[in-house]
Amino acid sequence: MEALVIFTICVIVVENVFGIPVEMSSATYLQQREQIMNGEINSRIGGRVRLSAREQQVNRILMDAKQKEINISRAANGPSFLPSVHFFLGKPLIEKSAVFQIIQAMPKGGALHLHDCSMADISWLVKNVTYMEHCYMCTDQNNKIQYHFFQTPPSNPGCPWKLVATERQNSPNQGQFDEMLYNSMSLVVPDPVKTYPTIDVVWTEFLRVLDVANGLINYAPVFGKYFYESLKEFHDDNVQYLETRALLPELYNLDGSTINNKTQVMEIYRQNLDQFIKDYPDFTGARIIRSGLRFVPASDVLNQVKESVAMLQQFPGLFVGYDLVGQEDPGIPLIDYINALLYPSQQNINLPYFFHAGETDWQGTPTDNNLIDAVLLNTSRIGHGYALDKHPVAKSMVKSKGIAIEVNPISNQVLKLVDDLRNHPASTLIAENFPVVISADDPSVWGARGLSYDFYMAFMGLAGADADLAMLKKLAINSLEHSALSREEKSKAIFNWEYKWNQFLNKILGNGIPHNSLFGRY
Numbered sequence: 001m002e003a004l005v006i007f008t009i010c011v012i013v014v015e016n017v018f019g020i021p022v023e024m025s026s027a028t029y030l031q032q033r034e035q036i037m038n039g040e041i042n043s044r045i046g047g048r049v050r051l052s053a054r055e056q057q058v059n060r061i062l063m064d065a066k067q068k069e070i071n072i073s074r075a076a077n078g079p080s081f082l083p084s085v086h087f088f089l090g091k092p093l094i095e096k097s098a099v100f101q102i103i104q105a106m107p108k109g110g111a112l113h114l115h116d117c118s119m120a121d122i123s124w125l126v127k128n129v130t131y132m133e134h135c136y137m138c139t140d141q142n143n144k145i146q147y148h149f150f151q152t153p154p155s156n157p158g159c160p161w162k163l164v165a166t167e168r169q170n171s172p173n174q175g176q177f178d179e180m181l182y183n184s185m186s187l188v189v190p191d192p193v194k195t196y197p198t199i200d201v202v203w204t205e206f207l208r209v210l211d212v213a214n215g216l217i218n219y220a221p222v223f224g225k226y227f228y229e230s231l232k233e234f235h236d237d238n239v240q241y242l243e244t245r246a247l248l249p250e251l252y253n254l255d256g257s258t259i260n261n262k263t264q265v266m267e268i269y270r271q272n273l274d275q276f277i278k279d280y281p282d283f284t285g286a287r288i289i290r291s292g293l294r295f296v297p298a299s300d301v302l303n304q305v306k307e308s309v310a311m312l313q314q315f316p317g318l319f320v321g322y323d324l325v326g327q328e329d330p331g332i333p334l335i336d337y338i339n340a341l342l343y344p345s346q347q348n349i350n351l352p353y354f355f356h357a358g359e360t361d362w363q364g365t366p367t368d369n370n371l372i373d374a375v376l377l378n379t380s381r382i383g384h385g386y387a388l389d390k391h392p393v394a395k396s397m398v399k400s401k402g403i404a405i406e407v408n409p410i411s412n413q414v415l416k417l418v419d420d421l422r423n424h425p426a427s428t429l430i431a432e433n434f435p436v437v438i439s440a441d442d443p444s445v446w447g448a449r450g451l452s453y454d455f456y457m458a459f460m461g462l463a464g465a466d467a468d469l470a471m472l473k474k475l476a477i478n479s480l481e482h483s484a485l486s487r488e489e490k491s492k493a494i495f496n497w498e499y500k501w502n503q504f505l506n507k508i509l510g511n512g513i514p515h516n517s518l519f520g521r522y
Helices: 002-007 026-043 053-074 087-094 098-105 122-129 164-170 174-183 199-217 220-236 262-279 298-314 334-346 370-376 392-401 409-414 426-431 452-462 469-481 487-509
Strands: 012-015 021-024 110-115 135-139 145-149 241-246 285-293 319-325 381-384 404-407 436-438
Touching (some): 053 098, 053 469, 053 487, 087 409, 087 452, 110 381, 110 436, 110 469, 122 174, 145 199, 164 174, 220 241, 241 319, 298 319, 298 334, 370 381, 370 392, 404 426, 409 452, 426 436, 426 452, 452 469, 469 487
Parallel strands (some): 241 285, 404 436
16 A cells, blocks of 8 residues: 555645745655654654664564553543653552563663752651651641651640650551651642642642651751662662752751751761762762752852852862752742852852753743853753743753753652643753753652653653654763763763663563563553
């Protein structure tokens, strides 16, 4: 039938550049159509990656699973396409996906956009930290829980402190009690659309649950262990490198004393990272990006910038730059901090920036205009960049400068920028081969673990149905090429990644994933 179409003399009326109708055969038409389609394939992320024979074998397994998943969702009365389903509801189904299981087994390079207090599974905090001695909780009049460690708890009439161990022991069902503790630090609810009707509502609750978890994480004996556990969970998910935005918070001890020296906090990061690399020598490492809150006076930002300049000297190879974080729409725009942010360059000092910018669905506001300032301030990468498509000049500069966009699909869905991830603006960036990296932002808060869930969403939702293993391979390499590692460190990291990649190919081709789960839901 296809040959018949090609060789049938079918005249199509078109116009040339002069507006004069010309005749075109179906064969010529189909040839030009194929050229356009091939051009678009070559122009997307991974489009110019050529797969080896073994990679093509794995690709056939992957694409068979992907097409089955897409086809069943497109069938009449078929299940919803998972990237169009809210993550809280779709997560159990994602975990049954053959595509997801292949992605889990894949070495994903680095996670470059994470936050210090939301990386490790909340279950770890519940099962380990709340079982420690001297852990207290209180429940306020709104039935919201707070945590703190005390030798002797102070009087707190509005929210009286009670020993967690005692409350657990007195509970008729300790499993349900621990589930209640988990929920106190999580955004996950049965009906997220109804519970979080607007961006402001979900952000208010998001910041609240982070603050609840900080009551446990910022206890000095826990802080380093939490970082170590975060590294382990990402390593278990076949991620070899992390960069995290860190507030470098004040830590507290059992006697009520505090550690508010940023250098001491950085030392805790360094000690635990060194220990982790010793325990897991195949792990490339981690880097710290100092983050300030975008709600503080300009004088505070200047002080943070100066501290960051000093930390670059104190912690070479660990501390790599500065950012401003928090809900961007109501936050203070970068332009209002411009004198503080220009300080390093005016002193002829190179302080790398990694700015959150354009995390908004608005256009023509101070929030999306942060993208322009981020580019002019020579940001190394842009966090989210959700509004970049609405700024063609800045977008062009981003690509010409090779500024990577840190895309966090699940975060953007949960925090209500987009519902159906097929409509995410990063789809355009992927189609145009922008330097995109995929990360997880705050995975613990929405019940994710590691990087695989976001890779799945990017592969199935942001990319086209025909995007294949070449795209996944390029995204993994992007994450190392656009990291804050030195040139020599990047070369070594990519060499180690290639070794892991070959192991992954062997695993898939050798049926390392059990057959009964490889095609899971499909």
